[in-house]
Amino acid sequence: MQISFLQILMLLGAFQGFIFSGFAFFSNKFKSRSNLFLGLLILTFSYNILQNFLIISGILNQFNYFETFHIPLSSVFLVLFYLYVLYFLHPNLKNRKSHFLLFVPFLIALLESILEKIGFATKLFDQRDIIYFNYFRIGFEIFNVIFSLILILASFRLIQNYERNRIVKSNKHPKMVVRWLKTISFILLVLCLYWPIPLYFEINHDLETSELYFYPLWLGLAVTIYTLGHIGLYQYGVVQEQKSIRNYSNNQTIAIHVEVENSKNENVEAFENYIKIEKNYQNPDLSLELVADELGINKSYLSRIINNEIGKSFTDYVNEMRVEEAKIYLANPDFKNYTLLAIGLEAGFNSKSVFNAAFKKFTGMTPSEYRNSIK
Structure with missing residues (x-):
């Protein structure tokens, strides 16, 4: 044999x-x-x-x-x-x-x-x-x-x-x-x-x-x-x-601060409430079209007023908010051994690669570098 x-x-x-x-x-x-x-x-x-x-x-x-x-x-x-x-x-x-x-x-x-x-x-x-x-x-x-x-x-x-x-x-x-x-x-x-x-x-x-x-x-x-x-x-x-x-997120009032230009447009206020107050930036499937449908606003009009009134694109506004939330999780000692994938997903990103790219864009560091910098 x-x-x-x-x-x-x-x-x-x-x-x-x-x-x-x-x-x-x-x-x-x-x-x-x-x-x-x-x-x-x-x-x-x-x-x-x-x-x-x-x-x-x-x-x-x-x-x-x-x-x-x-x-x-x-x-x-x-x-x-x-x-x-x-x-x-x-x-x-x-x-x-x-x-x-x-x-x-x-x-x-x-x-x-x-x-x-x-x-x-x-x-x-x-x-x-x-x-x-x-x-x-x-x-x-x-x-x-x-x-x-x-x-x-x-x-x-x-x-x-x-x-x-x-x-x-x-x-x-x-x-x-x-x-x-x-x-x-x-x-x-x-x-x-x-x-x-x-x-x-x-x-x-x-x-x-x-x-x-x-x-x-x-x-x-x-x-x-x-x-x-x-x-x-x-x-x-x-x-x-x-x-x-x-x-942790649902039981805490997490203060996410993103610099925006002052605006009195009620549609912009509705948009900011939907994204920030209701924490819909945590949704990895969030899109301009979805938000426009939820708010009953024309998609092109919503995109225009976000750029003009807030001074940021829809993607940058949402991703910057997600990065700010991820920074809170990365700084929390309770999550020090958690994977970057879990933190990125919970902040609202749909993949680790997108999370890394956006985080570096807004902070100049990768998530792992940021985590190491605050130890």
Whole structure:
């Protein structure tokens, strides 16, 4: 038996996943429903990699593999991913019994696998009967491709609805950046569209070619899911920091001072009240068009009076206010270990890069330089 370099990578990836999933399960810092599903996703995927390693490396032949070790997990990966996305975006959502119906395909495949194992153990079946179980597995794999595509599209819909709804929601709650989650979903979609290629060769009993084409799928899934694990836990930590900062902001009267020219224009006063007093500058989706709609003012007219009466562009006025708020958070010793991303998001910026650029424009320093300067 000779183990290739790719097979060694599979084995190492499986053990890495077991360790990582244990961390997600048992760390109090990351205890949440979304991370529970994330940990289950990594655990089941890691076990599946180990299963594939055992049969590809020749440690188990196909008959012994399905007779003893095999657990049909391919139908559960995207279910766990969908539930992770759902509860990450909506942590206060109540559990729904309908969500557990998503596990029905997995339970059917598991029941078939158990019956198969019992049949071989009791000599009710022999190796000649394995062909019938192979037919079931191939049919089920075809179903899995379709089922997985539906779940990924449903995940995309959840993300898009969140992005659409967060624009109009109250500023009392943190607004998460979910571009990374959309990117992960897109990669999973591409991998699912690739899945039928190795499956085609498996159906035509060309196992050697099928195995060759399955390697990119396994490798792509491994990289994507483990990346999801690392980013997911990091983003969860950022969200918890955002909540802490937002609670502080909601319970404190933070004095934000931005120099403006004196104005008696009632529309300018309404604009300043909307941005400053109501703290709508904290909204990362804030735009001139949104403000104009909220105030019932023509967009072009609003832009003109902001420039003429306040003496700043809309973007500079809002970003300067965000920078002033970020400076308060950076100077607060309670937030000294918080990520710059969480502070920037809570000040109203939609990314760390935009936060850094705006902060340097108005202070001449990066946020990290400013934080170090006040220690």
